[in-house]
Amino acid sequence: MNAPAALSHLVPEIHQREVPAALIDALKARFGTNCSTAMAVRETHGRDESSFQAPPPAAVVFAESTQDVADAVQLASQYSVPVIPFGVGSSLEGHLLAVQGGISVDVSRMNKVLSINAEDLTVTVQPGVTRKQLNEEVKSTGLFFPIDPGADATIGGMSATRASGTNAVRYGTMRENVLSLEVVTASGEVIRTGSRAKKSAAGYDLTRLLVGSEGTLGVITEVTVRLYPLPEAISAAICSFPSIEAAVRTTIQIIQLGVPIARVELIDHNTVRMVNAHSKLGLREEPMLLMEFHGSPSGVKEQAELVQEIATDHGGNAFEWATTPEERTRLWTARHNAYFAAIQSKPGCRAISTDTCVPISRLADCLLDSVKEADASGLPYFLVGHVGDGNFHFGYLIDPDKPEERQIAEQLNHQLVARALSLEGTCTGEHGVGLHKMEFLVTETGAGAVDMMRTIKRALDPKNIMNPGKIFSL
Numbered sequence: 001m002n003a004p005a006a007l008s009h010l011v012p013e014i015h016q017r018e019v020p021a022a023l024i025d026a027l028k029a030r031f032g033t034n035c036s037t038a039m040a041v042r043e044t045h046g047r048d049e050s051s052f053q054a055p056p057p058a059a060v061v062f063a064e065s066t067q068d069v070a071d072a073v074q075l076a077s078q079y080s081v082p083v084i085p086f087g088v089g090s091s092l093e094g095h096l097l098a099v100q101g102g103i104s105v106d107v108s109r110m111n112k113v114l115s116i117n118a119e120d121l122t123v124t125v126q127p128g129v130t131r132k133q134l135n136e137e138v139k140s141t142g143l144f145f146p147i148d149p150g151a152d153a154t155i156g157g158m159s160a161t162r163a164s165g166t167n168a169v170r171y172g173t174m175r176e177n178v179l180s181l182e183v184v185t186a187s188g189e190v191i192r193t194g195s196r197a198k199k200s201a202a203g204y205d206l207t208r209l210l211v212g213s214e215g216t217l218g219v220i221t222e223v224t225v226r227l228y229p230l231p232e233a234i235s236a237a238i239c240s241f242p243s244i245e246a247a248v249r250t251t252i253q254i255i256q257l258g259v260p261i262a263r264v265e266l267i268d269h270n271t272v273r274m275v276n277a278h279s280k281l282g283l284r285e286e287p288m289l290l291m292e293f294h295g296s297p298s299g300v301k302e303q304a305e306l307v308q309e310i311a312t313d314h315g316g317n318a319f320e321w322a323t324t325p326e327e328r329t330r331l332w333t334a335r336h337n338a339y340f341a342a343i344q345s346k347p348g349c350r351a352i353s354t355d356t357c358v359p360i361s362r363l364a365d366c367l368l369d370s371v372k373e374a375d376a377s378g379l380p381y382f383l384v385g386h387v388g389d390g391n392f393h394f395g396y397l398i399d400p401d402k403p404e405e406r407q408i409a410e411q412l413n414h415q416l417v418a419r420a421l422s423l424e425g426t427c428t429g430e431h432g433v434g435l436h437k438m439e440f441l442v443t444e445t446g447a448g449a450v451d452m453m454r455t456i457k458r459a460l461d462p463k464n465i466m467n468p469g470k471i472f473s474l
Contacts, residue, residue: 013469013473014054014099014100015469017081017100017102018101019058019079019103020081022079023076023079023081023103024058026075027061027075030071034063035059035060037058037060042057042058043056046098047097048090048091048092048094049091049092050093050094051352051398052436054099055098056098057098058081058098058102060103061104061105061106063110066182066222069105069110069221070188070189070190071188073105073186073187076102076103076465081102082098082100082102082467082468083102083103083105083219083467084098084104085105085107085160085220086104087128087153087156088153088154088157090151090153090157093433093435094436094470095215095432095467095470097435099435099470102468107127107156107219108128109128110126110156110221111129112126113125113134113137118138118141121226121229122196122224122225124223124224125155126221126223127155127156127159127221127223131152131154131158138227139230141227144228145225145227146167146170148166149163149164149165149166155223156220159174159181159210159223160211160213161214161430162174162432163430164391165386165430166335168386168430169261169263169386170261170262174211174225175212176226178207179197179207180224181206181220182220182221182223183210183219184218184221185218185461186218186463194206194224196224212432214434214470214471215466215470216461216467216468216471217461217466218460219466231262232295233293233296233299233300234300234323235292235293235300235301235321235322236292236322236323236331237290237319237321237322237331238291238318238331239291239308239317239319240286240287240317240318241288241316243315244266244287244367244383246314246315247266247288248266248387250310250316251266251387252361252364255388256361259303259306260294260295261307261388262292263291264292265289265335266383266384268287268371269285269286270380271338271341271342271382271384272288274342274345275341278337278340278341278345279337279341281333281334284318288334290332290335335384338382341382342382343397346380348400349400351398352406352410352413353395354393354416354417355391355393355428355429356391356392356417356426356429357390357391357392357426357429358420358426359390359423360390362425363387363392366416366420366425367385367392370394370412370419374396374412377396377408379397379405379412380397381397382397386429390429394413394416396413417443418443421443426444427443433471433472435469435470438473441471442472453472454472454474
């Protein structure tokens, strides 16, 4: 893959390993029509929502069981060929790209809910179950799974990238909500980590090691997660503000006062305009907070009144409340459609996406300076944020055929990440490292910590076949 010298550090290094014809023959003998080498299938599995490009995998295996995954990995291991897990392809940092060649193992057909243990507030699923499917399956129990990254991602993929999303301010991330895993290791062995118990002091915490490992240590084939009771009452609201600063200051005060808000999302005026055009809405084209409150009817009422008082003190106006599911869905359409609305606002564009996270007390410092830089750049952009936990996303919209636009976007990203790290934040709050954040990981954690990660990787994957070229280089 060729790139201008100025961009050489912004594109993945392509080092294709040979995929022997003997391996393809063995995969087709084992999987029959569930192994495809058709270019259309390979290309679909060789790209995600990132702006990176790489050659597609040499073959795609559609796994339907843990044994299928184990057999595919064992065959790949025999030939030292990379294995890249695939769910629905919604990741944003190049996680799915076959930068060193290899085969893609698609687990989307492993989509069964295996057991619902309502009394213990847990559920065990195959990795291809999506978050919407999971909540549809458990709703009759009066429980729900709260992690909502926006896209209808798979539970396996959400575990692999340590996803979070709009509800994280109250319910935490996948790190807090995955209890145990079944994983196929680099040798093709099937192991289990953890149990359905809420806590354990038994040995190394392998579950936490694998959650967020982005497929570099194994392929997740089963996940047990926490469930939560559906709130007795839910109320949602939108509120417009005269400036982003006013919206952010409101958020900071809400969190510091300990209001148990379930969601508080920021959308800037650019994004509101894009969403209005995309979804035919009539929202005021000003910075906006979208909020949701969970609890008892009296508790929700008390939370909402307090938040409205705080927002009014900061110039918030045009409150709109929703208590029915249909009204709440309409209000949240703006947030969930933000990414696709932005992409469609500039036909043919790609988004360079960021997801820094900082301590809540430093949110205004980080966000406002970054807005000034983005405005000065001249690039169109959108801004959304899970600001209740200090996490926000810029999406810089670029023409992929104009290297100068990518250069500007990446410079903005570098400045933003440097600012977040100087404020004791992180380069990625939820998207993961993938290809895009590799250099930032060293800056954030230090060379010693990354060397420790490499040591773990080499010990568990000595042939470097599990999604190689992601998180850090070997």
